[in-house]
Each structure stands twice: as structure tokens, then as C-alpha cells.
Amino acid sequence: MANLLPSSIDNLELYRPFSKIRLIAVDLDGTLLESNESELPEKILSFANKFKNSNIKIIIATGRTLSGAEHLIAKLPIKNGTPIILYNGSVIIKKKYKYGKDCQILKKYKPIHQEKISNESMIRVVQISSKFRVKVIAYCCKWFGEDDFEEHAIGWSSVDKPYKEYNFMPVKWLEWSEIDKSISPSAVVIHTLGNTQVMADISKSLKGIADISFTHGSTYIEVKPINCNKGEALKIVANILGLTREQILGIGDNDNDAEMLSWSGIGVSVETASEEAKKCSDYVARRGVLDGAIEALKTVIHARRYKEELNKL
Structure with a gap:
């Protein structure tokens, strides 16, 4: 203690x-x-x-x-x-x-x-989430040499689609069927809108993806690369x-x-x-x-x- x-x-x-x-x-x-x-x-x-x-x-x-x-x-x-x-x-x-x-x-x-989530795992996260009334935002970074990098956010949603998300970044919204094969984000947030059953159901499915880890907030699930x-x-x-x-x-x-x-x-x-x-x-x-x-x-x-x-x- x-x-x-x-x-x-x-x-x-x-x-x-x-x-x-x-x-x-x-x-x-x-x-x-x-x-x-x-x-x-x-x-x-x-x-x-x-x-x-x-x-x-x-x-x-x-x-x-x-x-x-x-x-x-x-x-x-x-x-x-x-x-x-x-x-x-x-x-x-x-x-x-x-x-x-x-x-x-x-x-x-x-x-x-x-660290990045593999594109294959990202596709599975989106496919799992698409079955529920949730909002998914993937956060990606792109390095430019040794001095700077650029962040961008990509989203899928069955609910609202705000222009900017919590971190003040503009979000490029896609349809659930649109999953770019080049997307390998460093983090993904699944907003479950406080629905505990949805959170439990999605979490159960995410356990089947071997190279990710995830934690819970009160209204969201955060997905990260394994051991990250x-x-x-x-x-x-x-x-x-x-x-x-x-x-x-x-x-x-x-x-x-x-x-x-x-x-x-x-x-x-x-x-x-x-x-x-x-x-x-x-x-x-x-x-x-x-x-x-x-x-x-x-x-x-x-x-x-x-x-x-x-x-x-």
C-alpha cells in the first residue's frame, strides 16, 4: 500500500x-x-x-x-x-x-x-468499431528529417463528425468502408459515448488483435501498439x-x-x-x-x- x-x-x-x-x-x-x-x-x-x-x-x-x-x-x-x-x-x-x-x-x-499500430490491426479496429454507434479517431505522425514532424487525424463515425477533435487537430472523416492501407497510427481513440455495454463488447473483440494494447477512460477506449x-x-x-x-x-x-x-x-x-x-x-x-x-x-x-x-x- x-x-x-x-x-x-x-x-x-x-x-x-x-x-x-x-x-x-x-x-x-x-x-x-x-x-x-x-x-x-x-x-x-x-x-x-x-x-x-x-x-x-x-x-x-x-x-x-x-x-x-x-x-x-x-x-x-x-x-x-x-x-x-x-x-x-x-x-x-x-x-x-x-x-x-x-x-x-x-x-x-x-x-x-x-511506435505504430500496424495497418492490418488498424483495419481490424475500424471493422470492429463499425458495428457500433461510436466515433473512431486515428492519430498519425509523419517525420520530416531530424527537425520536425506533422500530425494528422483520420476519423470514422456513426455519430457526430466535428471539424476538430479534442487536441485541436482537424479530422479527415472517412466512411467505414474506407480504410487507407497506408494508415499506421501511433494511437487510436474509440469514443463509446459512455455506453458501458458497447465498451465491453468492443474490448472483448479487441483482445483478439495480438499486436495492440488498450486502456479505458470513462467514455472511450484508447488503442496503442503492444507494450507501449x-x-x-x-x-x-x-x-x-x-x-x-x-x-x-x-x-x-x-x-x-x-x-x-x-x-x-x-x-x-x-x-x-x-x-x-x-x-x-x-x-x-x-x-x-x-x-x-x-x-x-x-x-x-x-x-x-x-x-x-x-x-x-
Whole structure:
């Protein structure tokens, strides 16, 4: 069972693991953001800036696409060259901002890693979904050399067909019978509109596809390449940065954070997290969305302050 985060200096030894942290991987939705929020609260921006000049890196590990996360990433003290985990681990990019004419910032992202769902499996996902009243959106990435990439979304729907989806990307809508044989997305979301029976029926059929994995939200099923998750992505990031597990702290709230929380040297779930996330965590914050994440960040800062005293123990 996960412990509560240390809250007293009476036992400095509790802070020792936190004093080793060099990388903090934090989820966005449900951890830093409420479900109805589109902008990061000033409270977290102000607090995160305390790490701006430290030797501790903050990285984002999100299920969002770059289109959906870029405006948030730009406001956080994420250093140039720092990896960013997107699509719940299917895509990893590196922030690579440059200055152009008139000191204008040119936003570039260097691709590091990508996993894809095979076209054959994608076709089966669409065929299974076509039997139900659902909406399916496939998220694809195309690399352009070493400096940039393009995202696009392709959809099939028995319900509404909005011009843009949750991540602000325009969607190219196709008929259920239209499945391009070149489509190999990094993630697919099946919106079941809260119908639990439909979710159960589709999930049962998806289990027959060997090279995919999937997780559930309250109103959707997310399909990813097999063995693809935030934990596996974090291993890649750790290797790139030359860090060990003990130097990494993960903060999350949902089932799709479970592998990241489990693999991190210290996994912290916010108080409002799912049972699966809490089960995979070492610690649980006393507070929920945003404040729970800040509580974890404060613990790291306190541990750094107490490091000299800890070395004497």
C-alpha cells in the first residue's frame, strides 16, 4: 500500500529518496489540469519556475498529441533539449527551439522515438468499431528529417463528425468502408459515448488483435501498439539522459500512468487518482488535481534543502 508523502521534518530520513531526484515526469490531464480546464493555473506555473535554474528537469508525459499539449508545454520551464512523452508513450520528441530573424522563436521538435499500430490491426479496429454507434479517431505522425514532424487525424463515425477533435487537430472523416492501407497510427481513440455495454463488447473483440494494447477512460477506449506505455517511454528517456530509476519521480492520476508510476524510482499519485494508479505508486498525495502534484514537487524541494543534514545521518 502506498504511503502518504512526507509532511514533517521530524524524520528527515523519509526525505532521502527524494533528495536523489534529477527528473520529474508529470502527467497533464487529471494531474495538473482538471478535465474542464484548457490552461494551466498560474499556481503551477509559478511553482514550476522554482526548478528553472536547478539541475532537476521537468518533463511532460501525456496522452495528448503535440497539437493538444504544445501551448501548455510552452508555459512550463521545460529546458531546450528535454524529451517530451506524447500519445501515452507512443511518441517521444525533444524540444528544440531556435531563434530566427528579429529574435523570433522558431518552434522545432526533434523526433526521438515512435511506435505504430500496424495497418492490418488498424483495419481490424475500424471493422470492429463499425458495428457500433461510436466515433473512431486515428492519430498519425509523419517525420520530416531530424527537425520536425506533422500530425494528422483520420476519423470514422456513426455519430457526430466535428471539424476538430479534442487536441485541436482537424479530422479527415472517412466512411467505414474506407480504410487507407497506408494508415499506421501511433494511437487510436474509440469514443463509446459512455455506453458501458458497447465498451465491453468492443474490448472483448479487441483482445483478439495480438499486436495492440488498450486502456479505458470513462467514455472511450484508447488503442496503442503492444507494450507501449508511459513507463516504457520513460525508460527510453532515462537512457537518453543517463539517469537511473532512483533519480526519477513520476506523478500521475490514471490507469494510463500506472506503468510510469511503477517504473519510476518514486511514483506519486494524486489523492483523486484511480485505484490502479494508486496501487502502482510508492506515495499518494494528500490532495487531488494540481495541489497533489504541487505537494510532490514541494517534497523534492524540501529534500534538496535537507540534503546536507541527510548526509550527516
